[in-house]
Amino acid sequence: MIVVGELINASRKAIGEAIEARDAGALKKVAKDQHEAGADYIDVNAGVFVGREAEYLQWLVEIVQEETGAPCCIDSPDPAAIEKALAVHGGAAMINSISLEKDRFNAMLPLISGTDNKIVALCMSDDGMPETAKDRVKIAGKLIDGLVRNNVPIENIYIDPLVQPLATNDSFGMEFLDAVEEIMTTFKGVHTICGLSNISYGLPERKFMNRLFAVMAIAKGLDGLIINPLDKQMMANLIAAEALAGRDDFCARYLQAYRAKKLEF
Amino acid sequence: MVSVKNIFEAVLAFDKEKCVELVNRELDSGTDMNTILNEGLIGAMDEVGRLFSEGEFFVPEMLRSAQVMKAGLDVLKPRLSKMESAKKGTIVIGTVKGDLHDIGKNLVSMMLEGAGFEVIDLGVDVDAEKFISAAKEKNADIVGLSALLTTTMPAMETVVAAIREQGLRCKTMIGGAPVTDKFALKIGADGYSEDAAGAVETARRLISA
Numbered sequence: 099m100i101v102v103g104e105l106i107n108a109s110r111k112a113i114g115e116a117i118e119a120r121d122a123g124a125l126k127k128v129a130k131d132q133h134e135a136g137a138d139y140i141d142v143n144a145g146v147f148v149g150r151e152a153e154y155l156q157w158l159v160e161i162v163q164e165e166t167g168a169p170c171c172i173d174s175p176d177p178a179a180i181e182k183a184l185a186v187h188g189g190a191a192m193i194n195s196i197s198l199e200k201d202r203f204n205a206m207l208p209l210i211s212g213t214d215n216k217i218v219a220l221c222m223s224d225d226g227m228p229e230t231a232k233d234r235v236k237i238a239g240k241l242i243d244g245l246v247r248n249n250v251p252i253e254n255i256y257i258d259p260l261v262q263p264l265a266t267n268d269s270f271g272m273e274f275l276d277a278v279e280e281i282m283t284t285f286k287g288v289h290t291i292c293g294l295s296n297i298s299y300g301l302p303e304r305k306f307m308n309r310l311f312a313v314m315a316i317a318k319g320l321d322g323l324i325i326n327p328l329d330k331q332m333m334a335n336l337i338a339a340e341a342l343a344g345r346d347d348f349c350a351r352y353l354q355a356y357r358a359k360k361l362e363f
Numbered sequence: 364m365v366s367v368k369n370i371f372e373a374v375l376a377f378d379k380e381k382c383v384e385l386v387n388r389e390l391d392s393g394t395d396m397n398t399i400l401n402e403g404l405i406g407a408m409d410e411v412g413r414l415f416s417e418g419e420f421f422v423p424e425m426l427r428s429a430q431v432m433k434a435g436l437d438v439l440k441p442r443l444s445k446m447e448s449a450k451k452g453t454i455v456i457g458t459v460k461g462d463l464h465d466i467g468k469n470l471v472s473m474m475l476e477g478a479g480f481e482v483i484d485l486g487v488d489v490d491a492e493k494f495i496s497a498a499k500e501k502n503a504d505i506v507g508l509s510a511l512l513t514t515t516m517p518a519m520e521t522v523v524a525a526i527r528e529q530g531l532r533c534k535t536m537i538g539g540a541p542v543t544d545k546f547a548l549k550i551g552a553d554g555y556s557e558d559a560a561g562a563v564e565t566a567r568r569l570i571s572a
Contacts, residue, residue: 109513109541145513146541175514199463226463226487265422266466299466300422 099340100256100322101333102171102192103129103137104293106158108146117144117154125158126165133166135327139192140166142183143173152179159183159191171218171324177205190214194324195258196245198223198237203244212249218256218291219245221277227260229267231276234259238281242288256291256322257281261311265300271311275318282319290315291322305329313339321345334361367394370403370435375410377427382435396439400479404435408477412560422470425559429473451478452570455497455533456507457485459518464511467539470559471507478563491518491525498526503533504570507562508552510539520550527551534569538562 105128108114116124129140140162144154151174159170171192172183180193195218196206210217221228221237228234238257245255259277262270274297278290297311298304309332312323316339325332334355341352355361366385373382389399411428414420420428454475458468465487475482483501485493498506506526508519519542523535536554537547547555554569556562 148513148517175512222463227465263422263466266426266470302418302421 099316099336099345100139100289100291101137101327101336102139102141102194102291102322102324103132103135103327104141104324105132105326105328106141106162107143107173108154109143114146117147117158120157122161126161129162129165129168132327133168135330136333137168137327139169139171141171141173141194141324144179145174151176152182155179155183156186159187163188175202177209180206180209184209184215190216192216192218192256194218195220196241197221198241198244200224207245207248210245210250210254214254216254216256217245217250218258221257221259227262229262229270229273231273231280234273234277235280235284238277238285238288242285252285252287253289256289257285258292259290261292261294261296263299264297264307271297271314275314278315278320279318282321289322290320291324292320293324305332308332309335312336316340317343319343330360330363334363337361367398367403370399371407371410374404374407374428374431374435377424377431379431379434382431383438386435386438390438390442396442400436400439400443404432404439405477405479408432408474409563411477412474412563415560416558425470426473429477432477451480452504452566453481453483453501454505454507454566455483455485455494455501455503456509457489457494458487458509458511459515459522460488460490461518462510462512462515463487464509464539467511467559468507468509471509471538471556471562474559474563475507475566478566480566491522494522495525495529495531498531498533505534505536505554505566507566508535508537510537510542513541516541516546519546519552523550523552534572536562536565536569 108117142158144151147154162170169189169191171194172180173194174180193215197220219241221234223237228237246252259274261274264271281290294308294312298307313335337352337355340346341349346352370385411425415425456472458465472482472484494506508522510516510519519537534553537552538556544555554565556565
C-alpha cells in the first residue's frame, strides 16, 4: 500500500496561510508528522495561488525534502509548475496527474516519459467523467497503453478511477469498486490510487464513511491512497484490510502495527 | 387550501404518489395554480433548502424531494405554460471551458428548477460564445457559471467579461468548490453562492434587484 499524505494543500486554510507567510517551520512540521505516521509520499499542492503556483510548488518540494527526505507527490494540473518543482526534486517523484484529456496528456507526457517518476493517471477523457465501471476501465486501458508506448513502465502508473459522490447516485460506490477490481486484474503490474473524500460528499459523518470505503476498495485490489495519514483509525484500517485481503505475509505488518500500538485509539 | 399544506408535506416526506394525487385533487377543486405552485411545491423546496443549509437534510434527501416536486410540477406544467405569472425567470447555466465536472452544477440546476426558474443547462466544457448565444436566444435573466478546478476559474472571468462587452442585460452568478465571494467580486460577477440552496437565494436577489 502506497500512502500519499494529502495535508500540504494550499486550499486548506492553515496551509494556504503558512505558504503565503513563507512559514517553513510550520509546513516542515506537517511534512514530518505525515512522514512519521507512515506516508510514503508527501503531496504538495499550491493550486490556489494562480500565477505563483510554480514558485510556491518548487519551494514546498525543497522544504519538504529537506525535512523528511521523502519523495513528493507533485500535485498540479499545470505542466509548467510541475516541471519547475521537478527541477529541485531529489529522486523519483510522483506526479499528480495526467488524464486522457488530449491537451493534458500531451503536455504532461514529457515530464514522465523515460523517467523514473511515478504518475497518477485520472480516468477522465475529453468525453467527460466516466460513471460506470466499464467506462472507467476503457479509459484506464487507453491511458496505460498511451503511457507504456511512451516509455513509462506499467509499475510506475497509478490509475485513479475517480471517486464520485454516493449522495448523488446510489451506484457510484460500486461502479468505482468494480473498476478497481477489473483494472487490477486486467492490467497486471499497474497500481490503483484515489482520494476518498468525494465518496461522502453531501452526507454526514464523512470520516466514518471514507474509512469504510477505503477498506472495501482495498479488498478489491486498490493499493494506493491519498489520505490524511494522521488519522490513526484510517491508518489502522489500512493495515488490517491489507492483511485481510491476503497482502500481508504471515500478518507481519499487522503484528508490527500491534506492537507499535498503532491499533490502539 | 388545507391540502396545499399537504402537498408541501408530501414533498418533504418524499411521497411522490401522494404529491401527484394531491396536486390533481387541488386542480379539480379549483384551487389557483399559483397557490399550488408557490405555497405547495416551491414552498416545500424552500424548506428543503433551509433544512439543507442547517445541516438537517443531506444531498440524497434534497434529490428525493426535488424528484417529488418535479412530479407535482409535471401535473401543473401543461396549464402553467400559458401563465406568465408563473415565470420566475430564466437561467442559463453550465460548467466553464476546460472543466468537465458537473455534479455541483447539476445540484444547483435542480434546486433552481425547484424554485420555479426556467433552467437551460448547457452541460460541461462550455465556452463564452455558447453562454452568450444561449443567453441571447433565451433572453436569460441570469447566466450561472460553475468550475471545480483552480485552473478553470479564469474561464469564469472570460465569460463575465464577454457578457459585459456584449452589453447583455443578464446578471452573472458563479460557484464551485474553489470559488469564493472574493473571487466573484474580483472578476465582476454579480453573485456568488456557496451551495445549491444558497444559489436559489442569490438568483432571487439578482432578479428582483
